[in-house]
Amino acid sequence: MKIGIIGLGLIGGSMAKDLRSRGHDLSGWDTHEHHRKMALDLGLIDHIMDLDEMCQLCQLIIVATPVSSIASVVSRVLSQLDDDQAVMDVGSTKRKICEAVRSHPRRELYVACHPLAGTEYSGPTAAITNLFHGKKNIICELEASSKSTAKMVIETMASLGMQNLLMSAEDHDRHAAYVSHLSHISAFALGTTVLNIEKDESQIFNMAGTGFSSTVRLAKSNPDTWSSIFSDNRPHLLEALDGYLHELQKWRDLLADDDQASMTSQIQDANRIGRILDGIELNVLKIS
Amino acid sequence: MKIGIIGLGLIGGSMAKDLRSRGHDLSGWDTHEHHRKMALDLGLIDHIMDLDEMCQLCQLIIVATPVSSIASVVSRVLSQLDDDQAVMDVGSTKRKICEAVRSHPRRELYVACHPLAGTEYSGPTAAITNLFHGKKNIICELEASSKSTAKMVIETMASLGMQNLLMSAEDHDRHAAYVSHLSHISAFALGTTVLNIEKDESQIFNMAGTGFSSTVRLAKSNPDTWSSIFSDNRPHLLEALDGYLHELQKWRDLLADDDQASMTSQIQDANRIGRILDGIELNVLKIS
Numbered sequence: 249m250k251i252g253i254i255g256l257g258l259i260g261g262s263m264a265k266d267l268r269s270r271g272h273d274l275s276g277w278d279t280h281e282h283h284r285k286m287a288l289d290l291g292l293i294d295h296i297m298d299l300d301e302m303c304q305l306c307q308l309i310i311v312a313t314p315v316s317s318i319a320s321v322v323s324r325v326l327s328q329l330d331d332d333q334a335v336m337d338v339g340s341t342k343r344k345i346c347e348a349v350r351s352h353p354r355r356e357l358y359v360a361c362h363p364l365a366g367t368e369y370s371g372p373t374a375a376i377t378n379l380f381h382g383k384k385n386i387i388c389e390l391e392a393s394s395k396s397t398a399k400m401v402i403e404t405m406a407s408l409g410m411q412n413l414l415m416s417a418e419d420h421d422r423h424a425a426y427v428s429h430l431s432h433i434s435a436f437a438l439g440t441t442v443l444n445i446e447k448d449e450s451q452i453f454n455m456a457g458t459g460f461s462s463t464v465r466l467a468k469s470n471p472d473t474w475s476s477i478f479s480d481n482r483p484h485l486l487e488a489l490d491g492y493l494h495e496l497q498k499w500r501d502l503l504a505d506d507d508q509a510s511m512t513s514q515i516q517d518a519n520r521i522g523r524i525l526d527g528i529e530l531n532v533l534k535i536s
Numbered sequence: 537m538k539i540g541i542i543g544l545g546l547i548g549g550s551m552a553k554d555l556r557s558r559g560h561d562l563s564g565w566d567t568h569e570h571h572r573k574m575a576l577d578l579g580l581i582d583h584i585m586d587l588d589e590m591c592q593l594c595q596l597i598i599v600a601t602p603v604s605s606i607a608s609v610v611s612r613v614l615s616q617l618d619d620d621q622a623v624m625d626v627g628s629t630k631r632k633i634c635e636a637v638r639s640h641p642r643r644e645l646y647v648a649c650h651p652l653a654g655t656e657y658s659g660p661t662a663a664i665t666n667l668f669h670g671k672k673n674i675i676c677e678l679e680a681s682s683k684s685t686a687k688m689v690i691e692t693m694a695s696l697g698m699q700n701l702l703m704s705a706e707d708h709d710r711h712a713a714y715v716s717h718l719s720h721i722s723a724f725a726l727g728t729t730v731l732n733i734e735k736d737e738s739q740i741f742n743m744a745g746t747g748f749s750s751t752v753r754l755a756k757s758n759p760d761t762w763s764s765i766f767s768d769n770r771p772h773l774l775e776a777l778d779g780y781l782h783e784l785q786k787w788r789d790l791l792a793d794d795d796q797a798s799m800t801s802q803i804q805d806a807n808r809i810g811r812i813l814d815g816i817e818l819n820v821l822k823i824s
Binding site for chain 1: 652672674701707714719720722725728729731732734742747749750754757758759760763767776779781782787791801806807808809813
């Protein structure tokens with residue numbers, strides 16, 4: 249199948265790499281000329297091709313740009329597609345994008361996706377094989393996509409080893425704010441706090457083996473990608489951040505009072521997250 | 537060499553395992569009877585032996601209890617040692633412990649250590665081989681230990697694959713508060729925030745692949761170990777937590793104003809932590 253990918257960063261580049269290795273013909277575009285060239289040099293894509301040409305030649309177009317531009321790119325693509333073509337996006341927020349394309353006359357040729365995979369690195373050089381294997385792909389408002397469009401996207405994501413799950417765009421953005429986006433804010437703020445205070449950088453390095461490296465890992469993430477996501481998901485993220493500030497203020501009070509018994513019970517409470525992460529999987533809407 | 541370990545949790549148990557595999561004769565003690573038996577059953581130690589007997593029979597005694605009891609255990613051990621014996625601890629805080637034993641008549645037989653290694657798991661079953669390999673061991677106030685005592689401890693830690701570094705107890709606790717202890721508070725609060733809001737636990741599980749799992753990993757850590765560390769290192773930790781709250785409040789303001797340009801520059805600033813973690817190592821006081 250001829251597949252076009254717009255946005256050749258970590259996600260777009262990794263999808264290109266995996267899809268190309270499965271025998272598809274991959275065309276790619278990125279607003280940064282050096283990213284286009286790098287993607288070609290790294291063998292992520294077969295050809296550099298712009299959006300309009302992709303709309304003429306590709307069966308599936310994947311939009312992997314920062315979330316702030318996804319709705320406009322998807323709309324521009326939709327306006328040029330025939331019935332046997334499809335477009336999907338991989339953005340980390342879904343409500344605003346789904347709203348923006350809802351009344352597009354060709355809406356049924358679009359599938360709104362969020363593959364839950366990534367690393368803290370960015371750009372075409374961050375692209376890795378099997379990034380999506382064993383991970384989940386959230387699909388929103390699938391009822392607005394035609395059956396053949398849905399089938400093409402679901403099969404493509406399944407071919408990367410992903411499990412497709414359904415969720416409303418509103419639910420997706422709320423869960424993503426708490427579980428994913430808040431983690432990023434938490435890591436960015438932790439990174440800055442430690443950088444501000446630790447004038448002697450070698451001490452950060454020396455002490456990093458104590459758990460700091462993994463807690464702060466996400467602080468290496470791409471500035472444009474994430475400021476765009478935060479802005480897009482502002483209402484839910486503000487709510488999540490207020491909840492987090494409340495919990496940290498509670499910790500501050502316990503420390504100020506040296507209330508060790510309450511600290512112990514706060515930690516016991518937080519320990520429950522381990523049991524969830526270690527594998528309870530309930531009520532998952534699986535689609536065939 | 538006959539070595540005794542008091543406290544058979546993650547750190548004590550892992551040290552026992554590695555030292556035993558290097559041919560030493562390992563005796564162990566823990567206030568929890570089932571931990572003593574488990575350590576013997578798991579082959580972490582050769583014998584169960586109480587503190588007084590260890591002081592008669594072992595050349596080196598390692599104190600690996602929660603930090604709140606380390607000073608009293610070390611003092612009790614010191615009072616019973618001969619000149620050719622030594623005691624060391626592995627606590628995550630150092631100032632209060634060093635102060636408490638400073639005027640002990642046998643102080644020179646003690647070395648204050650903090651091996652910077654661990655996982656989020658606890659108890660004898662969490663003990664793993666090679667936990668310390670390639671990691672750093674901070675030694676505080678080495679000038680207060682006799683040469684032969686220092687030599688025994690430094691060689692033992694080096695035999696586990698550790699690099700020994702010197703630091704003052706005050707500096708150690710300040711760096712540990714910012715780089716290690718604050719990360720734990722940040723993870724405990726993040727875990728609780730997400731548990732409070734996400735009534736549907738399957739959504740936490742589904743979304744965890746987005747970076748949440750690694751950011752919240754430390755929230756699985758042991759309640760007694762960590763409330764004890766937090767209480768002990770209160771002044772530095774309060775300062776670190778205030779710095780963190782300040783940064784998060786800054787993030788809240790940027791979100792409320794939807795100031796995407798400033799969010800981008802905040803992230804660019806936090807990104808610097810990556811360059812440090814990826815390997816700048818300066819001014820490290822190496823000891824032979």
